[in-house]
Structure formats: C-alpha cells, structure tokens
Amino acid sequence: MEPKTEKNEGIENVKRMFQTDEFGTISAELNSVYQAGLFGALVGCIYGGIIQSREAYVDFLEKNQATAFKDHLDAKKKLQNQFTVNFAKGGFKWGTRLGIFTTSFM
Template sequence: MKRIFSIFLPRLPINRLAFIGLLTTEPDYDQVVKSSDDLDEEPKTGVDGLRRVFLPGKYGELSAEFTTLIHMSSASIFLGAGFGALRQARTTFLNFIETNDATKFQNHLEAKRQLQHRVTLAMGTGAAKWGYRIGMFSTIFLTTSTAVAAWRGEDGVLEYVIAGMTAGGLFKVNMGVKGFIAGSLIGAFVGSITGLFFDGLFWISGTSMKSLQETQKKIAELREDGMRKQRDEYLNKEYGEVRNIVIGQENKSEGT
C-alpha cells in the first residue's frame, strides 16, 4: 500500500498519512499484555478449543468469544424486533387509511382508538415475528462461526462460509431437500462475502477479531465492576442510615 501511495503522491511524505490509521504498523489502541505462561501456551484446537470457548474458566469467567456471541445474538434479536415492529406498524397504518377511507365513525376519537389498537397489535406481532427470525438466524450463524473458529484455533473466512451454509440450510429445511440445498448455497455465498469483508476490514485497520472480542469482554467487565461498585455504595449508605437510626433509638431508650 505504501508503494501505491508513493506512485500517486510522490512528493507527500508517507508518514503524513499515518493519522488515518492505514499506513502505520503501530496500533493506536490498547493491547492486552499476556504473561509468559500464556505466550508460551499454544492455541487450543479441536475439542479443547471448544471447551475453552463455550465452558466457563477456572474462576467461572466466560471467554471473550462467548461474551461476544451473547452480546451480538441479543443485539440481533432487539434489532429484528425493532425492524419488525416498525415495518408491521407502517403496513397496518397504510392499510387502515385505505380500507377505512369511506368508513363513517361516531367521532374522530373512535377512529383514533381503533387505529391505535390495530397499530399496537401489529407492532407486537411484527416484533415477535422478525425478532425470532433474525435472532434465530444470527444466533445459528454466530454460534457456528464461533465453534468452527474455536475448533481451528484461528480466525478466517472458512468459518463464515460454514456458518452461512448451516444457517441458510436450516432456515429453508421446511421446504424440503431442494430448499435446504438452495438455502445452504445462498448462505455459503453470503457467508463468503461476509468473511472476505471482515477479513479485509481487519487487514486495513490492523486489528483482528480476537482483539475486538477481548475489548468487548473488557468493556463488559468494566460495566459489571461499575454496577457492583454502585451497589456496594448504595448498600453502605443504607447500612449507615439504618445504623444511625438504631443508635438514636438506643440513646433515647437509655435517656428515659
């Protein structure tokens, strides 16, 4: 890439472009420093890799890959529910206007009440329908890709292809063998594009899926520590107030 820029921009020092984060090998983000024992340990593959990812650690902590899987699956469910609710609400609203254009209501409040009732019911139906579909597809895709990456011990395009093939085939299995094969082929194609996209994105940015998973796990741990700290402060405050009340009552009883 430096050679390409030197051809088109021969008079511009290449270091001037390092601010965009593409032409420097030094990352501008915090890196996780591991101990010598972790550095000497070879990446686990096969069944050991699956156990490392999907089973709790020695102290009950979850792996970075499994934490990312939970967060992304939950996010896909909420995004699917939001998309389905808005989509179904818009369709119901337009249908109500078209079908009841010439309908005479007792008053405008009655029309608004019926419209609100139908739109609310449609939002709930759409949220459940699309939240289930998108959430289930994303969960199957993410679980499969995470399992394949854990089995191989490295990240690449292959796990996205297998994950797309698995998710697409399972979603079309109700259409028979032809539907299963068609869904698998389409899923493999979409998975390959997704894998190439992320692989190229990580190559350009100089990061990796592992670093992103570690960062997300660290953010989750910091959030849990913050919530735990707030809870402890609240309990200590409540304990202090109750203790002062008890001491005050004891002093009153001793005075009498």
C-alpha cells in the same frame, strides 16, 4: 496420550468456550455470541415492527375511509390499537428470525 494436532486443538477450543472460569463467568467468545444474538434480535424487532405497522396503517386507512366512527377519537383509538398489535407481531417475527440467524452465524 495422542499427539496434539490441529483437529484436537480445535475441539479443545470449542469445549473451552462453553466452560466457566473459577469465578463462574462465561468465556469472552460465548459472551460475544450472546451479545450479537441479542443485538440482532433487537434490530430485527425494530425493523419488523416498523414494516408491519406501516402496512397496518396503510391498510387501516384504505379499509376505513367510508366507515363512520362515533368521533375522531374513536378512529384514532382503533388505529393506535391496530398499529400497536401489528408492531408487536412484526417485531416478534423478525426479532426471533434475526436473533436466531445472528446467534447461529456467530
């Protein structure tokens, strides 16, 4: 049996972090990583969605000033569709990036 050193204690702590206790719950450290990753993904999703949808709104107004719509409801519907799709795209892009970064940093 080799003597306890700081290197061995560090490796044991990392192994212990990924083990469950007798009740089947994960360790507090791993729970913190999980929660930080989800929070980072949520913040990234909101941030990316706002940025991307704002760009879509400005782009829609610039491109469709001379476009004739059937009525104002048709124009609002097309704007809302473009806004929603771009919010989802931006949210997914930034949410995954920030979630992965936060999880790996923790």
